[in-house]
Amino acid sequence: MKKTTKTTSFSTEPLGLDAIAIKQSLANRLTFSVGKDPRTATDRDWFNALSYTVRDRLIERWMETMRSYYQEDSKRVYYFSLEFLIGRVLINSLNNVGFYDECVKSLEEFGLDIEDLRELEPDAALGNGGLGRLAACFLDSMASIGIPGYGCGIRYEYGMFHQRIEDGRQVEHPDNWLRYGNSWEFPRPEVLFPVSFYGHVVDYKDSKGNTLHHWEDAEEVMAMAYDTPVPGYRNGTVNNMRLWSAKASRDFNLKYFNEGNYIKAVEDKNDSENLSKVLYPDDSTEMGRELRLKQQYFFVSASLQDIIFRFHKHHNSFDTLPDKVAIQLNDTHPSIAVPELMRLLLDTYHLGWNKAWSITQRTFSYTNHTLMPEALETWPLSMFGTILPRHLQIIYEINHRFLKDVMHQHPGDCDLLRRMSIIDETGEKKVRMAHLAFVGSHKVNGVARIHTELMKTTIFVDFHRFFPDRIINMTNGVTPRLWLQQANPLLSKVINSHIGDKWVTDLTQLKKLIPLADNAKCRKQFREVKHANKVRLASLIKQHMDIEVNPHSLFDVQIKRIHEYKRQLLNILHIITRYNRIRHNPDSDMVPRTIIFGGKAAPGYALAKLIIKLINDVADIINNDPAVRGLLKVVFIPNYDVSTALDIIPAADLSEQISTAGTEASGTSNMKLALNGALTIGTMDGANVEICEEVGKDNIFIFGLNTEEVAERYNQGYQPWDYYHGNHELKAVLDMISNGFFSPEEPSRFRPIMDNLTTHGDHYLLLADYDAYISCQQNVDVLYRDTDEWSRKTIINIANMGKFSSDRTIQQYASEIWGIKTAGPQKG
Numbered sequence: 042m043k044k045t046t047k048t049t050s051f052s053t054e055p056l057g058l059d060a061i062a063i064k065q066s067l068a069n070r071l072t073f074s075v076g077k078d079p080r081t082a083t084d085r086d087w088f089n090a091l092s093y094t095v096r097d098r099l100i101e102r103w104m105e106t107m108r109s110y111y112q113e114d115s116k117r118v119y120y121f122s123l124e125f126l127i128g129r130v131l132i133n134s135l136n137n138v139g140f141y142d143e144c145v146k147s148l149e150e151f152g153l154d155i156e157d158l159r160e161l162e163p164d165a166a167l168g169n170g171g172l173g174r175l176a177a178c179f180l181d182s183m184a185s186i187g188i189p190g191y192g193c194g195i196r197y198e199y200g201m202f203h204q205r206i207e208d209g210r211q212v213e214h215p216d217n218w219l220r221y222g223n224s225w226e227f228p229r230p231e232v233l234f235p236v237s238f239y240g241h242v243v244d245y246k247d248s249k250g251n252t253l254h255h256w257e258d259a260e261e262v263m264a265m266a267y268d269t270p271v272p273g274y275r276n277g278t279v280n281n282m283r284l285w286s287a288k289a290s291r292d293f294n295l296k297y298f299n300e301g302n303y304i305k306a307v308e309d310k311n312d313s314e315n316l317s318k319v320l321y322p323d324d325s326t327e328m329g330r331e332l333r334l335k336q337q338y339f340f341v342s343a344s345l346q347d348i349i350f351r352f353h354k355h356h357n358s359f360d361t362l363p364d365k366v367a368i369q370l371n372d373t374h375p376s377i378a379v380p381e382l383m384r385l386l387l388d389t390y391h392l393g394w395n396k397a398w399s400i401t402q403r404t405f406s407y408t409n410h411t412l413m414p415e416a417l418e419t420w421p422l423s424m425f426g427t428i429l430p431r432h433l434q435i436i437y438e439i440n441h442r443f444l445k446d447v448m449h450q451h452p453g454d455c456d457l458l459r460r461m462s463i464i465d466e467t468g469e470k471k472v473r474m475a476h477l478a479f480v481g482s483h484k485v486n487g488v489a490r491i492h493t494e495l496m497k498t499t500i501f502v503d504f505h506r507f508f509p510d511r512i513i514n515m516t517n518g519v520t521p522r523l524w525l526q527q528a529n530p531l532l533s534k535v536i537n538s539h540i541g542d543k544w545v546t547d548l549t550q551l552k553k554l555i556p557l558a559d560n561a562k563c564r565k566q567f568r569e570v571k572h573a574n575k576v577r578l579a580s581l582i583k584q585h586m587d588i589e590v591n592p593h594s595l596f597d598v599q600i601k602r603i604h605e606y607k608r609q610l611l612n613i614l615h616i617i618t619r620y621n622r623i624r625h626n627p628d629s630d631m632v633p634r635t636i637i638f639g640g641k642a643a644p645g646y647a648l649a650k651l652i653i654k655l656i657n658d659v660a661d662i663i664n665n666d667p668a669v670r671g672l673l674k675v676v677f678i679p680n681y682d683v684s685t686a687l688d689i690i691p692a693a694d695l696s697e698q699i700s701t702a703g704t705e706a707s708g709t710s711n712m713k714l715a716l717n718g719a720l721t722i723g724t725m726d727g728a729n730v731e732i733c734e735e736v737g738k739d740n741i742f743i744f745g746l747n748t749e750e751v752a753e754r755y756n757q758g759y760q761p762w763d764y765y766h767g768n769h770e771l772k773a774v775l776d777m778i779s780n781g782f783f784s785p786e787e788p789s790r791f792r793p794i795m796d797n798l799t800t801h802g803d804h805y806l807l808l809a810d811y812d813a814y815i816s817c818q819q820n821v822d823v824l825y826r827d828t829d830e831w832s833r834k835t836i837i838n839i840a841n842m843g844k845f846s847s848d849r850t851i852q853q854y855a856s857e858i859w860g861i862k863t864a865g866p867q868k869g
């Protein structure tokens with residue numbers, strides 16, 4: 042029988058945020074939670090004591106927040122994402138709750154330095170790159186605005202692989218981030234839902250003669266919840282991120298134990314628990330791996346059961362589900378949610394199709410993050426039907442009804458039906474997840490204006506014609522708390538001294554910096570901050586890589602996943618061009634540059650890995666050639682992750698955003714770098730277009746073909762060899778790469794790169810953009826020499842980045858997609 046707890050006399054003592062209260066908590070937590078005596082405590086013990094101390098203060102606010110959502114029966118937003126690239130959270134929590142300074146003081150009294158403890162926290166890398174980091178910024182913004190937003194995903198045991206560079210090559214190592222435990226999360230062994238796979242569907246009739254569907258003989262895995270508090274910025278709100286971990290079901294185990302096959306039982310237990318073992322590294326090509334589909338269904342099914350269970354407890358009809366629940370699908374990865382919600386409404390709660398479909402469509406919305414055809418998810422029909430037989434039936438029915446509507450509007454257009462179908466029937470039959478997500482959502486958004494427009498004219502052209510109001514734009518943003526306030530304390534201080542700190546929750550306040558650009562004293566202040574950040578990065582590079590870099594040189598930074606379309610290779614072509622100019626003109630006094638790269642290649646992406654090797658081989662030659670006279674340094678910083686981003690970004694002078702126009706959906710490092718006072722050199726692609734619009738074209742270095750010109754090149758038969766033969770500098774650079782100048786011990790090492798850029802057609806038009814890029818880089822040098830002008834533009838850039846706060850993005854999602862009213866930007 043359930044015991045009723047008397048809650049009337051239950052209360053906790055509020056925990057203080059002053060140094061005395063914190064000191065007491067630290068001592069208590071070290072003793073009672075970590076179980077250590079201060080005499081034997083290691084720094085890690087202290088880190089744990091500190092994180093418990095912080096967590097306790099989060100919990101108070103977390104419970105209060107949950108209570109208020111419950112009492113007000115607020116509409117909740119569930120952000121479904123296979124990735125949350127959170128990074129370290131200690132400093133973020135201290136900062137958002139607002140007791141960083143007091144904490145530092147209390148630690149000092151125990152003789153501890155917060156910087157030392159900070160380093161001990163593993164970087165939670167449950168994401169690949171842009172898409173996963175965006176999810177993390179959105180959680181921060183939802184909490185800071187006070188939106189009831191829940192992150193829903195997978196608690197991977199192993200996150201993004203650790204990248205080591207060995208002999209210039211990427212070597213992947215497992216990221217065992219939970220090795221020392223995770224003091225931020227709360228395991229919820231009682232929040233457990235079964236998730237089914239395989240089996241088959243049996244139809245039968247109920248007493249009224251309706252056909253019912255029963256999914257039988259399925260294998261079950263249990264999903265167990267882990268909750269992590271997500272603090273808003275000094276507003277008392279603490280939201281929740283719920284990640285699911287796979288546990289073998291009891292039934293599953295018992296079957297074998299009862300048969301006496303102990304070893305087999307434990308093996309199978311392992312198999313089902315493998316579901317949440319590891320994050321898939323994105324190679325931007327559909328890999329068709331069965332485990333990945335199972336991961337997707339696993340967390341979607343658990344999250345939906347959880348949501349429906351909570352909703353059903355307090356509401357007796359599903360009609361109001363879309364008024365109380367909004368589910369955002371972060372790319373197509375969670376789009377199996379569409380047939381899963383249909384299945385729950387139809388098979389478990391026995392709603393009719395039309396009602397279930399209307400509820401489903403009004404509940405979901407879908408964000409597209411890429412136009413690249415090879416990255417659009419599809420699943421072989423046979424695999425899909427084996428793993429999720431009932432879902433395939435439901436998809437067929439969705440498709441049948443949808444295509445009937447299309448046919449009605451466009452009679453006789455069979456080709457249109459083929460193009461729009463959720464099932465791709467050309468070759469091996471496949472389920473097109475983007476079509477499923479589109480049809481099952483009331484809104485579909487792109488992540489930057491140009492990207493959204495391209496969605497309408499390329500991958501979703503037919504859909505846009507059929508649903509003209511469905512596609513909308515939500516330009517990405519980044520959280521100013523992490524990417525300016527915490528990343529760059531020196532810059533924050535200078536900004537605060539001029540305009541106060543309201544920008545932390547209302548980034549448009551930065552506009553007030555504009556007049557400072559014309560003030561020589563102010564320009565000097567900004568310059569000094571940048572220099573100090575460069576000195577700091579230089580010392581980290583020296584410490585970790587034993588490379589000397591000159592903090593007076595221009596820090597030229599390209600940090601992002603390694604991919605052909607992002608064109609790290611174009612950057613290398615510039616580096617080698619520069620190298621040749623230095624060598625061939627011994628008297629030239631070029632602007633000294635340090636060119637910094639960071640980024641991971643997907644383990645199966647051979648060319649991306651070869652690009653890393655090329656960067657390192659080029660670095661090796663250039664960094665050791667006395668003829669370079671300190672004018673050029675190349676550094677590949679290993680294991681680019683959130684923590685290294687926080688070290689690099691504040692130190693950047695120049696931000697490389699050089700993707701082929703039309704390929705980068707948005708980019709977010711472009712925003713982070715400009716916000717920290719780097720000037721952008723970039724193409725008219727992704728959010729660069731809007732950055733250019735905000736800062737003005739005189740304050741950004743734009744070069745290269747635009748999307749229309751790119752399309753023209755493709756249509757007119759692009760000939761990379763013409764560019765090779767037409768430009769002697771380019772030819773010299775390519776010859777050096779292909780003839781082994783940078784790999785004398787293996788001259789043919791980089792032939793595949795040469796072939797890619799020439800014989801194989803140079804798909805990303807590097808050679809077509811080379812000239813424009815090189816001359817644009819010359820303009821960069823000219824401006825950099827004019828210190829005052831450079832600083833002026835830097836300030837103008839920072840001042841005009843207000844639009845790129847994820848708070849603004851989330852406000853737009855809230856009002857245009859989720860139907861949630863907010864108070865508008867938090868004013869201070």
Ligand code: 26V
Binds near residue numbers: 325411707
């Ligand atoms: C694809 C796959 C396929 C194989 C398994 C793992 C996996 C993981 C992710 C992806 C798609 C990645 C899409 C993506 O990250 N897009 C980026 O989204 C950013 C946020 O909107 C945006 O700024 C970047 O421009 C865009 O490339």
